[in-house]
Amino acid sequence: MAGSEDQVRAVVAEYEATKKAALAKRDAALRTFHAAGWRAVDLQRVTGYSRETIRQALNPEARRAVNTSRRKMVDTAVRPPADYVPYGDRKQYLVADSLDELQGPTEGTVTLPHHLDWSGNAEYVLDKPSRLASMYRTVLSEASTVDDLRNLLDGTTLLRLWPQLWLPPQVRRRWEGRFPELAEARNAAA
Numbered sequence: 001m002a003g004s005e006d007q008v009r010a011v012v013a014e015y016e017a018t019k020k021a022a023l024a025k026r027d028a029a030l031r032t033f034h035a036a037g038w039r040a041v042d043l044q045r046v047t048g049y050s051r052e053t054i055r056q057a058l059n060p061e062a063r064r065a066v067n068t069s070r071r072k073m074v075d076t077a078v079r080p081p082a083d084y085v086p087y088g089d090r091k092q093y094l095v096a097d098s099l100d101e102l103q104g105p106t107e108g109t110v111t112l113p114h115h116l117d118w119s120g121n122a123e124y125v126l127d128k129p130s131r132l133a134s135m136y137r138t139v140l141s142e143a144s145t146v147d148d149l150r151n152l153l154d155g156t157t158l159l160r161l162w163p164q165l166w167l168p169p170q171v172r173r174r175w176e177g178r179f180p181e182l183a184e185a186r187n188a189a190a
Contacts, residue, residue, distance in 0.1 A: 027057040034058050093171045094143045095178050099155030106154050110135060116142045116152075136161055140171050158182075163189030 030043055044054045056063035096102055104110075105126060112122045117138050124135040139152045162175075163186045176183040 027060065027063075030054070030057040088168050088170045091170070093141070093168075093174050094146055094149060095174050096146060096149045096153075099158065099179060099181075101150055102153040102155040102158060103150060104152040104154045104157075106157055110152065112138065112152070115144055116148060132157070133161055133165055137165050137167060140165070140167060140175070159185055162186055 030047075033043060034040065040051070040054050040058060043049070043057075044051055047054070049057075056066060107126050110124045110126060112124065112135065114122070116122075124131045126132050126135070136153060136158060139148060143149050143152075159181060162182045167175075176186070
C-alpha cells in the first residue's frame with residue numbers, strides 16, 4: 001500500500017484549506033463588485049451561481065447560519081439503533097444441498113410464480129442470455145423453498161452463469177461457501 005493514513009489525511013486537509021481560502025477570496029471579490037454597484041441578480045447572471053450562493057457570498061453571516069444549521073441536521077439525523085442489522089444480513093437466502101439436484105428447465109419460456117417475481121414481467125425466455133441471467137438472479141435472491149431452487153435452476157447452467165450474475169453479497173457468500181466450484185468459476189473468469 002503506497003502511503004500512510006497520515007499522508008491521506010494531510011492531502012485532504014490541504015484540499016479543504018485551499019478550498020476554504022479560495023471560497024473566501026471569491027466571496028470578498030463578489031462583495032467588492034457588489035459594493036461598486038453590481039446587483040446580486042447581475043452577479044448571478046454573469047457567474048452562473050444560484051441566488052442562494054450569491055446571497056451567502058454577499059452576506060458571510062448567512063453562510064455561517066446555513067452551515068451551522070446543516071451541522072445540526074447531520075448531528076440530529078435519524079440513525080439506526082446500535083443493534084440494527086441490515087435487511088440483506090437478516091434475510092434467509094436458501095442454498096441447495098447439491099448442484100446436481102438443480103434440474104430446472106434450460107430452454108423455452110418460464111413464468112415465475114408471484115412469490116418469486118412480482119414485477120409484472122415474470123416471463124423469462126431462456127434462449128435470451130440476459131433474461132436467463134435475470135431469472136437466475138431472481139430465483140437465487142427470492143427462493144422461499146428448496147423446491148423453488150430445484151425446479152427452476154439447472155446446476156450446469158448455474159455454474160456457467162455464476163461469474164456474470166449480479167447477486168447480493170450474502171447470496172454469493174452462502175452459495176460459494178457451499179460450492180467452492182462456483183467461487184473457482186468466478187475467479188477463473190476474472
